[in-house]
């Protein structure tokens with residue numbers, strides 16, 4: 001299952017191309033965060049009920065699922081703005097213990113609200129210890145991780161789309177309990193899991 005996010009030339013709108021085949025099955029979520037330190041925290045969304053944190057983990061959380069396209073050769077200069085970049089979705093099996101997708105929709109709504117009211121873009125930067133942002137509402141937790149040594153810029157609206165997409169396509173009815181979308185160039189991933 002490939003989820004392609006294709007930004008349009010204007011605003012934060014984008015076209016979303018989804019295929020209808022089943023999502024890939026992942027080998028399991030990235031390792032749990034060890035030595036977890038919350039570096040900053042706030043509550044976001046229209047109702048200020050979604051917790052947003054910059055988190056530092058002492059261990060390596062890089063995803064062990066890799067997409068076949070890989071990083072490839074660097075013939076083209078790499079852009080730090082990865083809005084609209086394609087990622088591939090993997091679901092974690094089996095069913096049971098996953099987040100309630102409706103809680104994930106609350107996070108989606110908060111991200112869309114922030115996109116409109118705070119700004120469409122946000123940054124991840126290992127140099128400022130902001131490689132990992134975690135958002136939590138009730139049973140649903142999603143995070144984005146910059147797996148590189150350099151900064152990346154991403155769109156709140158794309159994250160919003162992905163958290164809902166993963167939540168509803170990797171739930172019990174798919175024999176899953178959450179999942180991940182790994183950038184096709186491996187530079188970042190977004191995971192959805194039980195909080």
Ligand SMILES: *[C@@H]1O[C@H](CO)[C@@H](O)[C@H](O)[C@H]1NC(C)=O
Pocket residue numbers: 037039056126127128129
């Ligand atoms: C990030 O934060 C952790 C925990 O406070 C700290 O140990 C680490 O040195 C920090 N890294 C950077 C690059 O500031």
Ligand SMILES: *[C@@H]1O[C@H](CO)[C@@H](O)[C@H](O)[C@H]1NC(C)=O
Pocket residue numbers: 148149
């Ligand atoms: C990223 O930084 C780590 C620690 O400094 C280093 O071991 C690793 O080789 C770097 N990776 C890349 C892709 O530059």
